[in-house]
Each structure stands twice: as structure tokens, then as C-alpha cells.
Amino acid sequence: MAHITETVAMYSELIAQTALLANGWITHVPRTKEAYDILATNPVTGRAEKVQVKTIRRRTDRNGDLVIYTRKGNGTTYDLAEADWIAGVLAEDGAPPRVFLLENTCQSEYWCVESRLAERWTELPISLDRRMLALLEAETTAA
Template sequence: MASNTNKRGTHAELVAMTALLAAGYEVAEPVAAETYDLVAKEPGTGEWRTFQVKTLRYRDDKGGAGGYYVLNGTRNNGETYEPGAVDYMIGVLGNVCYLVECTGQSEYWAAADAIDGKWRKLTVSMNEAEAV
């Protein structure tokens, strides 16, 4: 039986695939285990890109007026995902995904009130994806 962590990860990947499809990407999964979770062809350029999918976490311990969303940039062994191995990180928050260029950071942070301006928002709805 799959653990809750595995189920949460699978759910996040399915939401990310749906959001990428709604945004016009072609999406595929690697058959063998890879550094990335998904590959997808960009609708504008036709280039294949690699994506690592993570569930976003909310934190409010940084002080200031509001909280932050955190995208974990590390593997289970603590190593960071590096550019070249992964092109983009996808942070999943419910039915919304945020596309973040992989720069090799251990964590990517966005203020809760500024997340839509900092990271590219993808939704699972075709109508919403066309509007974003």
C-alpha cells in the first residue's frame, strides 16, 4: 500500500500534468526513474523541457506582514535539483501550479500576497489557462 507521502506526490504530479496540458503543453512521463518527474513540449517553441513536481508548503515564521509559500528544491538525500538536470520546478497548491525556473536552490520562496506575480501560474482549467 502506498504511503500518504507517495499518494500526495502522485496527486501533485497529476495536477501538474493537467495544468500543463491545459496550458497547451504536450506531456510525458519517463518510464525509468529520472531526476525529473515529467517532460513536456512547450507550446510556443516546441522544445522539450524537464519538470520536477513538489507540493508547496505555507510558512508564516519569516516575520513581516504575511506568510510565504516554499517550494522544496532538494531530493530525499538533501541534494539540490540542478539546472541541466531539471529545467523547471512546479509547485502545486490545490488545483493551481506555479512554474519556477530551476536555479539550483534548496528552497524557492514567494510571499503569499505576491506569488502570482513572482511565479508563472498554471491552472487545471482550460478556460482559466487561456486567461492566465
């Protein structure tokens, strides 16, 4: 059986990929070990962008504020050649997962007070909206 850390990491990656797809991104998962977890085509720019997925944690020493730790195994942060975006997945027991997309600014951690999530982090809904996807497709085709 997989270690719980590995299971949660894979769950987060799959949920992040679902959120990206639901929001018009085309996703690709590398077959070789890369610094990023998902290569995704941005529906607005058409550019392929690298997404590093991390599970969001609650900081008990900060009244439950949310934090995304973004250090690699060697202790360094992801530079812009390795990841354009950080996808943070909030996966709490018994609650639907939530996905937040943040531009990579090469920090070792990103944190936010839960009451300010909407203004600080971009939430990607995981629910499918075919009408929105059709609009994105029409815009892409017209361009």
C-alpha cells in the same frame, strides 16, 4: 495503502501534468526513474523540457508564506541537466489545487509571500481553454 507522502506526491504530479496540458504543453512521463517527473514539450519553443514537481508548503515560521523545497533525497539541488522547470503545486485540504511554474535556478528552496504570487511565480490554470489551445495550434502550424 500508500503512505500519505506518496499519495500527495502523486496527486501533485497529476495536477501539474493537467495544468501543463491545459496550457498547451505536450507531456510525457518517464517509465524509468529520472531526476525529473515530467518531460514536456513547450508550446512556444517546441523544445522538450524537464519538469520537477514539488508540493508547496506553508511556512509557519514565516506567517504562512509559501515555500517549495527542492532538495533531492541525497540533499543536493536539481541542476539544469536534471530539471529546466520546477512546478509547485499548492494542494490544501478542501481547496482547488493551484500550479505555479518556476524556472529552475538551482536553489534549495523557493519561497513567496502569498500577496506577491502573481508577480513572482507564473500560475498555470488547470481549467481547459479550447480557444487558447486552438490559437497555440494555429501558431505552431503556421511556423
